[in-house]
Amino acid sequence: MSPFEDGVARWRRVADEIRSAIGEGAIVDVLPSEVDLAERYGVNRHTVRRAIASLAAEGLLRAERGRGTFVSAAPKRAVYPIGPRTRFSESMLKQSLEPSGRLIRSERVVADTVLAGLLELRPGAPLHRLDSLSVVSGMPMSRSVSHFSAERFPGIIDAYAETGSITAALAREGVTDYRRRETRLTAERVTTKDADLLSCAPDAIVLISTAVDVDLEDRPIQSIRTKFLADRMELVLGPPDQSASGL
């Protein structure tokens, strides 16, 4: 038997048919079993699995061993407004969500040239590296790595461990207010280690934000690199217009 019918792989055709069936409402919540689908479409079970893998990667399906394969309901994302005055915990509270932060690990490191440049310190300056996890209403949301000057903020790690909020920790270290100077955004696949910490699918997508916060005198306070789970979060720039999400 020839693997191709007219230039399109058979598993792609099966994937398209399943997608259509879902779109038309013929399949509502749970998919027929792989063996059933294989029989229905007249292909091998592996071919069905390849199609399902592809749709799962698109985020349309979610397979659970021993239970079945389900249609993923589009999750409602939490909204995180970012701008000059960016405060994660405050934003979540405004949406009636409960933010909390957990210290994963901390370390004393020395500034490389990039970090030194961002923080306006000399290369080799002592830094606190703070590795943390944000959980919002029980749902792991993001993973961050922050760097602070160890000389200026000697107690920042302990303060974060106690409060679970960077804003609160900075307040204890004497920073009453700060603002964001720059944010860079991109997206990648989650690493296996992060997938573990974030309790998400091994092929989930993270929005990566690399930012520098400065105090009122425009001196850098921290460099922070955060990976947000893209399917749980939406970043918003502009006026604080808490309107409906999506389009």
Add this chain to the structure above:
Amino acid sequence: MSPFEDGVARWRRVADEIRSAIGEGAIVDVLPSEVDLAERYGVNRHTVRRAIASLAAEGLLRAERGRGTFVSAAPKRAVYPIGPRTRFSESMLKQSLEPSGRLIRSERVVADTVLAGLLELRPGAPLHRLDSLSVVSGMPMSRSVSHFSAERFPGIIDAYAETGSITAALAREGVTDYRRRETRLTAERVTTKDADLLSCAPDAIVLISTAVDVDLEDRPIQSIRTKFLADRMELVLGPPDQSASGL
């Protein structure tokens, strides 16, 4: 033979070993063939393929039929500053890149409640839907869907088709200046159709920006939803500090 050695799937172990080999420099540019790897790790070729598929999904590898499997060099991303004054073409030109826009398709539609809300029009108002592709220095970069009031901008489609720039097209329609009111960001996997248009891997990641531009009187001009290829683009918020990318 048992599929598991100690709870970890064999293909995961193989994937980890390949990743390490690349990290250590033992594998530099091109992977040994699947048969070689299967023999080396003492597994079936399918198991190697599963491992490679996983690493390719991470973006670490790129398989080319008939040629081989290669280590993907981390590409340098183009920088796109977004803020109140966002201009795609100008930004690319400043980086000595050559932007161009191509009209994929245009259509007259009527505003649903969401679009009507964003554009501050009545639901059912006539709109131009503009489906376009941005190519920067020969590299497809993003795909956008814009909506404009058909009453206010009757010639916007032709103007875009000729200029390949939304800013230029708006200028022809009498909009000398505009600014961005709001931008919402998230990330997803590319769809098969978009992967085709963008000439990218079928499992690539796109940064999705949904924004509203307004004129100087704060009246909405366009609603634009853009999918940027995350591995070719980096979005930057904040002062125009064209420093080094990444961290």
Add this chain to the structure above:
DNA sequence: GCCTATTTGTTCGTATGTATC
């Protein structure tokens, strides 16, 4: 709690198609 049937996950085997060198 135990057993069994069902369902997804992994592995190997084999064969053929398609693109590249």
Add this chain to the structure above:
DNA sequence: AGATACATACGAACAAATAGG
């Protein structure tokens, strides 16, 4: 044309998780 390499497809078997009796 031939060899090599990745892509697709089918078949068979077993593992692991789940659900139900």
